[in-house]
Amino acid sequence: MKIDELFKVRDLVTIVTxxxxxxxxxxxxxxxxxxxxxxxxxxDAAGAQKAARDMAEAGGRVSAMMVDATDRAGLEAAMAGVSAAHGRIDVVFANAGISGGPGFLAMDGARNPAAAMESASPEVWERVLRVNILSVAATLAAAAPQMKKQGGGRIIVTSSVSATKTETHVATAYVASKGAVGQIVRQAALELAGYNINVNALAPGPTATNIAGGRLKDAAAQAGFGALAPMRRIAQPDDMQGAALFLASPASAFVTGVHIAVDGGLLLGRAD
Ligand SMILES: NC(=O)c1ccc[n+]([C@@H]2O[C@H](COP(=O)([O-])OP(=O)(O)OC[C@H]3O[C@@H](n4cnc5c(N)ncnc54)[C@H](O)[C@@H]3O)[C@@H](O)[C@H]2O)c1
Incomplete structure (x- = not known):
């Protein structure tokens, strides 16, 4: 098959939380x-509107809605609106998520008492588990009925390398939340395969985004996290685009329940 057909996403109705x-x-x-x-x-209504405007100016067909991905009823209403407007929902990126703060080691390797096990507040645990786990569960629940009705679809969950590895520089609540997300992806893939709905995960390593107050945009944090990866750098958001297009397109038609790590080899362990 030609690459234009294999990776074709033209006209696919796509939601990104x-x-x-x-x-x-x-x-x-x-x-x-x-x-x-x-x-x-x-x-972030203003941020989403601006992002949509920027993409529209570049020729894209993009709009924005203010939706809290942990709000099941809100998601259902918003997805019903998308289905009514476009007739279907082909692809859903269940991507919304938050940090739980730093880990028990500081970037210089010293202990970080402020992030020790006993310092993590119940409120932070609840918030991170609620946002990172329930947003994925609610997004899957809201998307599945329409995808069943139309005979199939693609759900791509932003998981993390933290779904499968332990972390020293990332809070335990976050690692626990992504461990749960990994199992939700496998469960959903198993349950929905018979409906021709593929459920897969993008598993980024550390990526320079606005998460955790943008700490991964800081040069020292980038150097510290980058040193852990065999490819010796952290990811930029654009590094995720190839895997995203693969998982949204016919190229991955027979792939379900997997995590695709985009991590510069981080999951392989330390090199030199
Ligand atoms: N940046 C990393 O190092 C990294 C690594 C692995 C996985 N991830 C995961 O990637 C996903 C995206 O994070 P990011 O790094 O791009 O962060 P980001 O902060 O740059 O973007 C997250 C976006 O999600 C939105 N959001 C937060 N809570 C929401 C909610 N309840 N409903 C709707 N939108 C909400 C925010 O407003 C923001 O626009 C998260 O699931 C995160 O856990 C990030």
């Missing part, structure tokens, strides 16, 4: 630049 910034924005840009109809769902 957390699409105003970072990894979600990069996925939205890749889809829009290749002819998909993209709707950004984000709690």
């Amino acid at each position: 957390g699409g105003a910034s970072g990894i979600g924005l990069a996925c939205a840009q890749a889809m829009a630049a290749n002819g998909a109809i993209v709707i950004l769902f984000d709690i």
Whole structure:
């Protein structure tokens, strides 16, 4: 098959939760630049409107809606609106997520008492588990009925390398939330395969986005996290676009339940 057909996303109706910034924005840009109809769902209404305007000015068909991805009823209403306007929902990126703060080691390797096990507040645990786990569960639940009705679809969840590895510089609540997300992806893929709905995960390593107050845009943090990866750098959001297009397009038609790590080899362990 020719690459134009294999990776074709033209006219696919695509929702991206957390699409105003970072990894979600990069996925939205890749889809829009290749002819998909993209709707950004984000709690940052102004940021989502601006991102949609920028992509529209570049020739994309992009709009934005203020939607909280943890709000099941809000998601259902917003997705019903998209289905009514476009007749279908082909691709959903369940991407919204938040940080739980730093890990028990500081970037210089010293212990970070402020992020020790006993310092993590129940409120932070609840917020991180709620946003990172329930947003994915609610997005899947809201998308599945329409995809079943139309005979198939693609759901791409932004998981993390933290779904499968332990972390020293990332809070345990976040690692626990992504571990759960990994199992949700596999469960959903198993349940929905018979409906021709593929559920897969993008598993980024550290990526320079606005997460955690933008700390991964800081040069020292980039050097520290980058040193852990065999390819010796952290990711830029654009690094996610190839895997996003693969998972949204016919190229991955027979792929479901997998995590695609985009991490410069981080999951392989330390090199030199
Ligand atoms: N940046 C990294 O190093 C990294 C690594 C692995 C996985 N991830 C995951 O990537 C995803 C995107 O994060 P990012 O790094 O691009 O962060 P980001 O902060 O740049 O973007 C996240 C976007 O999600 C939105 N958002 C947050 N909560 C929301 C909610 N309840 N409903 C709707 N929108 C919401 C924010 O407004 C923002 O626009 C998250 O799931 C994150 O856990 C990030």
